[in-house]
Amino acid sequence: MMRTIQFACTLPKSEADVLNTGSGRVYTDMLVSHYRLYRKQGVWLTSYNGKRVEDAHGGPTTLQAHSRDAAQEGFYKACKIAKACREMGLDVKYPHNRKRWRTTIWKKSGIHLHDGLLLLARAKGLEPVSIPLPEHLLALPKAAFHEARLVWDQAGRQYAWHVVIEDGKAPEPTPGPAVAAVDLGEIHPAAVTNGKETCIISCRALRSNAQYTAKRVSELRAKQDHLKKGARRWKKLQRRKNRFQAHQRRRARDLEHKVTRAVVNWVRERGVCTLVVGDVRDVADGKHLNTKNQQKVGIWSHGRQRAYLEYKAAAAGITVSLEDEHDTTKTCPGRKDDGTPCDHQYKPKGRIYRCPACGFVAHRDSVGCNNILSRRLYGAVGQVVPPSITKYRHPFLTGKRSRLDTAELAWEPTTKDA
Numbered sequence: 001m002m003r004t005i006q007f008a009c010t011l012p013k014s015e016a017d018v019l020n021t022g023s024g025r026v027y028t029d030m031l032v033s034h035y036r037l038y039r040k041q042g043v044w045l046t047s048y049n050g051k052r053v054e055d056a057h058g059g060p061t062t063l064q065a066h067s068r069d070a071a072q073e074g075f076y077k078a079c080k081i082a083k084a085c086r087e088m089g090l091d092v093k094y095p096h097n098r099k100r101w102r103t104t105i106w107k108k109s110g111i112h113l114h115d116g117l118l119l120l121a122r123a124k125g126l127e128p129v130s131i132p133l134p135e136h137l138l139a140l141p142k143a144a145f146h147e148a149r150l151v152w153d154q155a156g157r158q159y160a161w162h163v164v165i166e167d168g169k170a171p172e173p174t175p176g177p178a179v180a181a182v183d184l185g186e187i188h189p190a191a192v193t194n195g196k197e198t199c200i201i202s203c204r205a206l207r208s209n210a211q212y213t214a215k216r217v218s219e220l221r222a223k224q225d226h227l228k229k230g231a232r233r234w235k236k237l238q239r240r241k242n243r244f245q246a247h248q249r250r251r252a253r254d255l256e257h258k259v260t261r262a263v264v265n266w267v268r269e270r271g272v273c274t275l276v277v278g279d280v281r282d283v284a285d286g287k288h289l290n291t292k293n294q295q296k297v298g299i300w301s302h303g304r305q306r307a308y309l310e311y312k313a314a315a316a317g318i319t320v321s322l323e324d325e326h327d328t329t330k331t332c333p334g335r336k337d338d339g340t341p342c343d344h345q346y347k348p349k350g351r352i353y354r355c356p357a358c359g360f361v362a363h364r365d366s367v368g369c370n371n372i373l374s375r376r377l378y379g380a381v382g383q384v385v386p387p388s389i390t391k392y393r394h395p396f397l398t399g400k401r402s403r404l405d406t407a408e409l410a411w412e413p414t415t416k417d418a
Helices: 013-041 047-057 065-087 204-225 232-269 291-298 302-315 364-378
Strands: 002-008 104-106 111-114 117-120 129-132 145-153 158-166 178-184 190-193 198-201 272-279 319-324 352-354 361-363 390-393 405-408
Touching: 013 047, 013 065, 013 104, 013 145, 047 065, 065 104, 111 145, 117 145, 178 232, 178 302, 178 364, 190 232, 190 364, 198 232, 198 364, 204 232, 232 272, 232 302, 272 302, 272 364, 302 319, 319 364, 352 364, 361 364
Parallel strands: 178 272, 198 390, 272 319
Antiparallel strands: 002 158, 104 145, 111 117, 117 129, 145 158, 178 190, 190 198, 352 361, 390 405
């Protein structure tokens, strides 16, 4: 399995700055030469020809040849992404800003091993960059290292190494033939079901962390607004804000990993081979939300959670796919007196879904994830009735507890609301 390992950079900041400044200069030279030729002669260079032009006129650099290629290719990758976004109807500009700094990338050809050190090549005649490897990477052969990046953490104000490795572990065999669905939420990070059981992963610490981060950063910015930018007091507040954001981001990353690990463990225990994730990427597109709800949507980290889910599921032999989640929380999955699906649409308030048409009662998140499963299996919502019991589960233990599951809901969703 391909993995990205992060660890602290021990290089002096001045040496690391030289590397990333060089990458930024190469990228800027690529951008300037490309647009200059396009403006004067109307020629849009291909990636291969653009790199040849920059190599000839860009001047010397301390970067290894393939690291220079990576910086040049960054411009054309950005162009490719902009083109794809425009084809989708998005108002996106092609890359046009010059960069003073850019992440330096070493490809496989520039990576070597020697006595527990990772050696990253530089330009001809210069000594390579030496990186002491963490203990858990010492046993890996040279062929396992595919890429290394020198990344500047803007919030933490420090450099870090991101090393892409092949850990030699094959994906686990597929657990079974079952299909499960997970509904990502802003209050409860995930609600997962296989049609027979529903489990809601509750992690209030994640939501609290995001809300406190927004509140504290707002307070610090308000204090900075009364000061002149660049003043001593302004810089002191900026350093405090950077340290705080770095701490909060590390805490959120830890909680998100625990939540997604809990989801993958739950579905694997139940023999699931396909995990369907509700697609919430356009949750606020075209909507005019009030300030409170807009902040909730803005700080919701559903993209990172989905990315963590995908690679953890792949390692467990589980396939992940996206499914449209529109109307999954509003549509009633209950049954009328004659046994036909209710399909009444009603937007619940709070966490309990009570259908005003047929009296069906269930947990709101359970209705959402079961309707996502129904859309995948039957092509329409409302075909899968939520299980009679819904359980909460914490992704980690806090204090003494006799069981992992905090509680079972006291009502059964298949009965009518009295």
